[in-house]
Amino acid sequence: MTLPKFLLADNSKFPEDIFVLHTEFPRFLINLKDDEIEWFEDLTGESEEDIATELADLMDKAGAFYDEEMKDYE
DSSP, X not given: XXXXXXXXXXXXXXXXXOEEEEOSXXXXXXXXXXXXXXXOSOOTTXXXXXXXXXXXXXXXXXXXXXXXXXXXXX
């Protein structure tokens, strides 16, 4: 099965939150409401500078993905 790079997720227990799941390495779930991230990978041993740069880029891409998906609902 081929998964999309990003998926929207929601949960009725958190109706105000907006979740985006990143399915490729490094896998994570971001709550766009407060930018809180839950990592599904062990990133120990990785270069902190590389991770910080990649994380900033992925957070921007997750937000852009959400914005594009919401355009379909307007």
